[in-house]
Amino acid sequence: MKPRAVLILFAAAAAMITAAAPFIGPDGFSLAGLHSGGVEAQVLRELRIPRVIAAFVAGAVLALSGMAFQSLFRNPLATPFTLGVSSGASFGAALALQLGLHGVWFGISGPAAASFAGALLSTGLVYGLTYLRGGFSTATLLLAGVAVSFFFSSLILFVQYTADVYNAFRMLRWVMGGLSVVDYDSIWSMLPFALSGSVLLWLARHELNLLLLGDDLAISRGVEVAKVKLVLFFTVSLMVGGVVSVCGPIGFVGMMVPHMCRFMVGHDHRALVPASALFGGAFLVACDVAARVVLSPAELPVGVITALLGGPFFLWLLLSGKDQRNLA
Amino acid sequence: MTTPAIAIRDLTCRLGGRAVLDGVSLDIPAGGSVAILGPNGAGKTTLLKCIARIVRPASGAIEILGKASASYAQRDLARVLSYVPQADARYLPFRVSEFVLLGRYPHLSPFSSLTPEDRRAADAAMDRTGTREFADRPIDTLSGGERQRVFIAAALTQGARILLLDEPATFLDYKHQVEVVELLRGLNRDEGVTLVSVTHDANDAALLGDHAIALKAGRVHFAGEISALLAEGVLESVFDTPFDRIAAPAGQILVRAREAAR
Numbered sequence: 001m002k003p004r005a006v007l008i009l010f011a012a013a014a015a016m017i018t019a020a021a022p023f024i025g026p027d028g029f030s031l032a033g034l035h036s037g038g039v040e041a042q043v044l045r046e047l048r049i050p051r052v053i054a055a056f057v058a059g060a061v062l063a064l065s066g067m068a069f070q071s072l073f074r075n076p077l078a079t080p081f082t083l084g085v086s087s088g089a090s091f092g093a094a095l096a097l098q099l100g101l102h103g104v105w106f107g108i109s110g111p112a113a114a115s116f117a118g119a120l121l122s123t124g125l126v127y128g129l130t131y132l133r134g135g136f137s138t139a140t141l142l143l144a145g146v147a148v149s150f151f152f153s154s155l156i157l158f159v160q161y162t163a164d165v166y167n168a169f170r171m172l173r174w175v176m177g178g179l180s181v182v183d184y185d186s187i188w189s190m191l192p193f194a195l196s197g198s199v200l201l202w203l204a205r206h207e208l209n210l211l212l213l214g215d216d217l218a219i220s221r222g223v224e225v226a227k228v229k230l231v232l233f234f235t236v237s238l239m240v241g242g243v244v245s246v247c248g249p250i251g252f253v254g255m256m257v258p259h260m261c262r263f264m265v266g267h268d269h270r271a272l273v274p275a276s277a278l279f280g281g282a283f284l285v286a287c288d289v290a291a292r293v294v295l296s297p298a299e300l301p302v303g304v305i306t307a308l309l310g311g312p313f314f315l316w317l318l319l320s321g322k323d324q325r326n327l328a
Numbered sequence: 329m330t331t332p333a334i335a336i337r338d339l340t341c342r343l344g345g346r347a348v349l350d351g352v353s354l355d356i357p358a359g360g361s362v363a364i365l366g367p368n369g370a371g372k373t374t375l376l377k378c379i380a381r382i383v384r385p386a387s388g389a390i391e392i393l394g395k396a397s398a399s400y401a402q403r404d405l406a407r408v409l410s411y412v413p414q415a416d417a418r419y420l421p422f423r424v425s426e427f428v429l430l431g432r433y434p435h436l437s438p439f440s441s442l443t444p445e446d447r448r449a450a451d452a453a454m455d456r457t458g459t460r461e462f463a464d465r466p467i468d469t470l471s472g473g474e475r476q477r478v479f480i481a482a483a484l485t486q487g488a489r490i491l492l493l494d495e496p497a498t499f500l501d502y503k504h505q506v507e508v509v510e511l512l513r514g515l516n517r518d519e520g521v522t523l524v525s526v527t528h529d530a531n532d533a534a535l536l537g538d539h540a541i542a543l544k545a546g547r548v549h550f551a552g553e554i555s556a557l558l559a560e561g562v563l564e565s566v567f568d569t570p571f572d573r574i575a576a577p578a579g580q581i582l583v584r585a586r587e588a589a590r
Binding site: 203206209210212213214215216217219220221222223224262266267268270 | 377380381382402403404405406407410411413418420421422426427430431433434436438439441482483486
């Protein structure tokens with residue numbers, strides 16, 4: 001099938017899943033209830049719809065971030081999650097919660113700004129550590145990512161320990177990654193990052209393709225590799241920071257979705273960028289529906305669902321040896 | 329005298345604290361074919377990468393077509409010269425036609441998509457290199473020689489008139505070696521493409537170049553005609569080992585390192 005046809009299918013499926021998702025939950029909706037404008041309509045309008053929108057935005061961002069990092073590092077295991085960006089962002093947000101930075105400046109909330117800073121810090125650390133070790137090999141990259149991830153996780157534990165019960169619970173709940181507390185404001189706080197970042201990744205589609213060839217060939221083809229890498233790095237950190245500040249670290253979306261998309265549309269980023277955004281968005285919406293209904297009436301954090309799917313996927317990727325071919 | 333394609337003055341490059349290139353000066357004439365020869369670690373590949381601006385030299389000047397290399401925008405440089413790496417085993421997840429088409433990057437503006445003209449340029453390069461017949465195959469399934477020709481096709485797609493080739497014929501079997509050499513010599517002879525080929529094999533150097541530059545320990549040790557390179561004593565001092573010279577029926581000289589007497 002042509003990539004264009006796959007993209008149209010993706011768009012149709014994503015639209016259907018996203019449109020249906022608000023109506024699926026522990027209790028069904030009755031049309032009569034919706035028309036009467038009672039509690040059901042309110043739940044739909046104020047809880048379900050923003051939640052589905054947030055899930056779509058977060059899923060698209062996480063998938064695009066993973067896609068960009070995999071090209072940037074020429075490594076299929078590179079994602080914001082495995083590279084410690086998410087834990088850095090979580091640490092920033094936890095610190096903001098603890099310090100009571102709830103204000104909104106220029107449309108950016110305190111936790112969002114702090115998690116953005118945390119994302120940048122951890123990305124910089126991983127980048128710096130890997131660079132010092134001389135090259136972006138899987139081993140060095142994963143080691144640096146795991147080290148930075150652990151470092152920030154312990155810092156989060158430290159902050160949690162010093163927090164009161166209320167804040168500690170909010171942090172704990174948040175580190176699991178969930179979408180149960182989003183409202184329209186939280187969507188607005190991550191949308192600017194998500195939109196500008198997605199546009200930038202789309203504009204960089206040729207560069208993302210060329211980076212896959214290796215730095216020497218990319219430079220030879222006319223790509224300003226150092227500049228492009230820095231911009232992409234910054235962009236991805238910014239997008240992930242925005243999402244993590246709202247949803248917490250939702251893992252594995254950034255690894256699974258781009259790989260599944262490559263199976264269907266190939267490695268060309270002209271198709272892969274829109275495919276990852278659509279698939280990622282719809283995927284997280286579907287995972288969130290599952291999180292709502294699997295243990296109904298209780299509700300799972302969506303991060304638990306993605307981790308349950310992603311763990312085995314990660315292992316499969318590792319054992320299938322696909323990563324070895326990507327090293328040069 | 330015409331402007332040389334590449335003029336290098338007093339180029340020094342350090343990698344990991346070691347001076348890999350140490351005061352290299354040389355000229356490569358436009359439309360020429362120059363083989364850069366030398367033992368392993370002499371700085372051949374580093375020299376090529378400095379010219380392609382992949383590695384940044386510590387000091388010295390590089391001029392491309394009479395203009396300082398550093399003053400080119402990266403895309404403008406890519407339209408003039410292209411680096412063709414050794415046919416290594418790097419994983420390239422593209423089909424031949426996709427890979428060749430990526431060579432059009434220096435002609436794209438950030439907001440533009442590929443045009444029919446871009447596709448025509450890629451098709452022409454594939455025709456010229458005889459790679460169009462496997463245009464739809466994944467690069468990973470190609471033999472070394474086919475891969476090398478695809479890399480050359482991509483470089484031509486850039487519009488580059490100077491090709492910087494790292495061991496273009498070394499790891500190929502005889503048939504593919506002949507194909508690649510004939511392709512390159514044809515580009516040089518018929519279309520005036522300037523060739524700079526790095527090799528550690530004196531016979532390959534003789535096949536690929538009209539002129540040779542021998543590097544040794546980061547310095548230019550010899551520069552001149554191929555026939556002078558193959559003359560008694562020159563290769564010996566470049567490689568620090570004795571050579572036998574054998575006259576082929578058509579008059580060319582083949583060389584072989586002499587084994588120690590037993």
